[in-house]
Amino acid sequence: MKALLVCEYRDGKLLDSSYELLAFAERLGADSAMVLIGDAANAPRYGGKVYLAHVAIYGEYNPDLHKQLILAAVARENPDYIIFQHSSYGWDLAPRVAAKLRLAQVSEVVGIDGDGFEVGCCNAKMRRTVRPATARAVITIQTGAFTPQSEPHGSPAVEMLDVAGSGSVEFIGYEPAEEKDIDLGKAEVIVSAGRGIGKKENVPVIAALARAFGGELGASRPVVDAGWVEHSHQVGTTGQTVSPKLYVACGISGAIQHLAGMKKSDFIVAINKDKDAPIGEVADVLVVADVMPFAQALTARLQK
Amino acid sequence: MKLLVCIKQVPDMESRFKVNDGGDWFADADLAYRMNEYDEYAVEQAVRLKEQLGDTADVTVLCIGPDRVVEAIKKALAMGCDRGVHVPDAAVHLKDPWQVASAIAAFAQGKGFDLIFTGMQSQDRGSAQVGVTVAELLGYSCASTVVGFDYGAGAVTARRELEGGVKAVVRMPLPALATCQLGLNEPRYPTLPNIMKAKKKEIVTVPMGELLKEEPVATTTRFYPPAKKGGGVVLEGDVGDLADRLLGILKEKTTVLR
Ligand SMILES: Cc1cc2nc3c(=O)[nH]c(=O)nc-3n(C[C@H](O)[C@H](O)[C@H](O)COP(=O)(O)OP(=O)(O)OC[C@H]3O[C@@H](n4cnc5c(N)ncnc54)[C@H](O)[C@@H]3O)c2cc1C
Numbered sequence: 256m257k258a259l260l261v262c263e264y265r266d267g268k269l270l271d272s273s274y275e276l277l278a279f280a281e282r283l284g285a286d287s288a289m290v291l292i293g294d295a296a297n298a299p300r301y302g303g304k305v306y307l308a309h310v311a312i313y314g315e316y317n318p319d320l321h322k323q324l325i326l327a328a329v330a331r332e333n334p335d336y337i338i339f340q341h342s343s344y345g346w347d348l349a350p351r352v353a354a355k356l357r358l359a360q361v362s363e364v365v366g367i368d369g370d371g372f373e374v375g376c377c378n379a380k381m382r383r384t385v386r387p388a389t390a391r392a393v394i395t396i397q398t399g400a401f402t403p404q405s406e407p408h409g410s411p412a413v414e415m416l417d418v419a420g421s422g423s424v425e426f427i428g429y430e431p432a433e434e435k436d437i438d439l440g441k442a443e444v445i446v447s448a449g450r451g452i453g454k455k456e457n458v459p460v461i462a463a464l465a466r467a468f469g470g471e472l473g474a475s476r477p478v479v480d481a482g483w484v485e486h487s488h489q490v491g492t493t494g495q496t497v498s499p500k501l502y503v504a505c506g507i508s509g510a511i512q513h514l515a516g517m518k519k520s521d522f523i524v525a526i527n528k529d530k531d532a533p534i535g536e537v538a539d540v541l542v543v544a545d546v547m548p549f550a551q552a553l554t555a556r557l558q559k
Numbered sequence: 560m561k562l563l564v565c566i567k568q569v570p571d572m573e574s575r576f577k578v579n580d581g582g583d584w585f586a587d588a589d590l591a592y593r594m595n596e597y598d599e600y601a602v603e604q605a606v607r608l609k610e611q612l613g614d615t616a617d618v619t620v621l622c623i624g625p626d627r628v629v630e631a632i633k634k635a636l637a638m639g640c641d642r643g644v645h646v647p648d649a650a651v652h653l654k655d656p657w658q659v660a661s662a663i664a665a666f667a668q669g670k671g672f673d674l675i676f677t678g679m680q681s682q683d684r685g686s687a688q689v690g691v692t693v694a695e696l697l698g699y700s701c702a703s704t705v706v707g708f709d710y711g712a713g714a715v716t717a718r719r720e721l722e723g724g725v726k727a728v729v730r731m732p733l734p735a736l737a738t739c740q741l742g743l744n745e746p747r748y749p750t751l752p753n754i755m756k757a758k759k760k761e762i763v764t765v766p767m768g769e770l771l772k773e774e775p776v777a778t779t780t781r782f783y784p785p786a787k788k789g790g791g792v793v794l795e796g797d798v799g800d801l802a803d804r805l806l807g808i809l810k811e812k813t814t815v816l817r
Contacts (some may be wrong), residue, residue: 265721316719316727318701341687343721346679347703350691353657359777360656362686371780377585377683378572384781392777423700425730427716432724444815468815480742492722501815508572522813524805529573531784535791540808543795552802 258285259334261325262305263344264293265315266429272340273299278401279338279394282367290328292321295413302409306331308416316344319422322351327416329356334391341395349395359387363511365400379511379533398492399515435487435495437471444470444501447490447517448478451506451527451546455483461505464550467557468501473517475507491516506546509534526550562618563672564605564640565663565693566598568631569683576784583779584652585683594631597678599746600739604708605676606639607744611710617641621666623659625649629762636757637749643762646770655775656684660692662770667697672734674715679704679738690738700731703738 260276262269269291280287289299290306292313298305306328313320325348329337337352339345341363353360366373371386372394439445446465448458458478465472474484476491490497492512502520507513509525509532517523518537525538526546535541542549570576570590579586594602602620609616620635622628623646632643646662648654654662667675675697677690687703694701706726707718715735719727749757792808794801810816 316729343704343719343727346687347691347719350656350688351695351701353688354660354692354695357776360686360688361777362656362688368781374685375785376685376782377570377576378685380572380784381576381585382781382783382785383583383684383779384783385777386780387777388774389776423731424702427728427730429721430718430726430728470815476741481745486724489724493720493724501809501813522809522815524809530793530795531575533785535793536785536787538791539812540805541791541793542801542805543793544798544801548798549801552798553805556802556806 256283256285257332257334258283258287258336258338259328259332260287260289261337261339261345261348262289262291262293262299263340263342264291264297264310267297269293269297269299272342272398274403274407275396275398275401276338276340277301277407278403279396281404282401283336285336288332288334289411290325290416292324298411298413300407300409301411303411305411305413306416307413314426316426317422318347318351318424320418320420321348322355323418323420324416325352326355327418331414336391337393339393339395341397345395349393353393356391357389358391358393359389360393360395361385361387362395363397364394365397375511378508380531397511433486436485437487439471439473439488439490439495439497442471442497442499444468444503445473445490445497445499446470446503446505447473447475447507448484448505449475449507450477452478453547455481457547458483460547460550460554464503464505464554467554468503470499470501473497475513504534504538505550507534508532509536560612560616560673561671562605562608562616563667563675564598564601564618564620564635565675565677565689566602566620566622566631566635567595567678567681568592568622568624568628569595569681572682578782582781584782592627592630594634595678595681597680597682597739597741600741600743601676601678602635602638602640603744603746604737604739608674608710609639619644621646621663623648623662623767624651632762633757634749636760637754638747639753642760645762645764646767647764648767655777656686656688656692657776658771658773660689660696661773662767663689663693664696665770665772666765667693674733675699675736677736677738679740690736694736697734699734699736701736701738702729702731704740705737706740706743708737708743
């Protein structure tokens with residue numbers, strides 16, 4: 256069995272998540288080769304073959320050309336699986352490659368289940384096992400689901416890739432993340448507000464609980480998108496990654512993108528009216544309650 | 560300009576999901592359905608573009624699914640879409656993303672849509688494939704995970720959301736497809752007058768059999784709750800009592816109250 260692993264490269268660097276692809280290929284028991292649109296100086300530490308295309312020519316983001324380059328590598332390598340991260344790069348490119356080759360794609364794989372792949376669904380509340388019906392398949396893996404067992408090492412045998420053409424989507428540039436007015440990374444306690452708090456007017460109650468713990472206010476994304484709390488407080492893949500001594504999730508369901516930002520916290524308390532909320536999977540204590548009265552009761556006791 | 564928005568109807572994610580008899584999806588009974596959250600941003604963006612362009616723009620909203628999905632189409636019409644297309648399919652949950660995308664592409668083929676909006680993913684299946692695949696099948700340029708959208712001078716400038724709050728700004732010519740991400744805009748609530756107006760808007764029915772010629776390339780073999788990792792304590796009861804018990808645990812297990 257052979258797997259072609261599509262590395263990620265951003266802002267002049269190979270992303271470490273590329274090594275998770277390797278960990279997944281090992282779990283599959285597949286031989287691997289990698290493809291990288293990057294540069295030789297930033298090649299992965301890896302003893303196998305790397306198909307390399309120069310980022311100076313093809314750009315960091317050019318979906319049409321990157322697709323062509325990956326297809327060129329597929330033609331040479333003839334892999335059973337073409338594997339991406341389930342990331343802004345991977346979920347953008349994988350369906351393009353799969354459609355061109357008319358292959359099954361299985362998205363955001365978290366595990367292997369017999370001859371199928373385990374994926375999350377229903378906002379992480381449930382799981383599905385998906386089985387490709389095509390002989391080969393495109394896979395995207397959930398970030399953090401497969402961790403390398405050992406330090407990456409080795410130097411690859413590089414084969415160059417080249418394709419002609421331009422591509423219809425023009426990359427103009429990156430916009431950096433907004434300046435942070437607070438650094439959640441330093442807080443010992445973070446109390447985060449989720450959509451379950453109900454309305455903007457309830458934010459001060461959660462903020463008061465955070466203060467009563469001597470901590471900072473965090474938030475899930477919908478609360479930030481709705482303008483209830485500033486983006487600098489957002490925890491998750493598109494916000495900050497935190498690992499405080501205590502993380503209190505108030506009315507947060509526990510979607511994977513939120514969990515990715517806080518599951519390494521030392522101690523996690525979740526307050527949720529839904530006993531089955533997926534946040535329960537990572538919580539040390541799940542308090543099944545209506546969040547607002549509970550937050551007030553807890554704050555009152557802490558202030559005593 | 561002709562715009563197409565593709566929407567899906569999904570269960571409220573706060574529902575309790577029960578496994579169906581086939582063991583391959585959730586049981587339909589007792590679920591409350593709503594428009595997929597990501598698609599609300601797609602509808603809103605299409606309607607905003609129509610408002611920007613004036614009467615020269617026409618927005619079609621398409622939804623595949625059982626009869627109940629007409630409710631989602633009606634909501635999109637009340638938000639400002641001009642016409643609805645319902646592709647009835649009681650077994651849409653058994654179709655894979657490839658089939659759904661193929662059916663949408665078959666519908667759009669030859670109709671001259673300049674711009675197509677979809678959600679970046681559905682809340683229930685979450686494959687994040689259909690939008691990009693539709694673009695690929697139609698040969699449209701495509702930007703996924705869009706959190707900023709601007710149209711002018713025949714081109715779209717989009718902000719794609721990357722990890723850690725970084726965005727990538729991209730420009731693409733028409734015809735194009737954008738998959739919409741949370742926070743792209745603030746979806747409007749349909750007003751009562753607009754709900755009334757929407758009742759007069761046309762919803763045409765197109766049979767799935769006319770659109771879908773593809774076999775599935777992947778199948779769901781099992782649907783199940785995640786294995787409980789265990790270890791976590793679940794506290795239930797009266798609020799004051801819960802607060803006391805939680806503080807007891809925090810004093811014992813953490814150092815934050817010392
Ligand atoms: C590419 C991408 C990136 C993303 N990045 C992030 C990110 O960085 N951070 C992030 O947080 N999300 C992110 N998301 C969004 C994520 O998928 C979820 O949509 C989001 O985390 C849900 O937020 P929530 O838990 O506050 O809301 P919901 O999922 O709506 O959950 C609300 C919860 O509150 C509970 N609740 C409701 N009422 C009450 C009550 N009265 N008392 C107690 N509990 C109650 C409900 O049971 C439910 O569990 C991202 C999504 C995508 C696709």
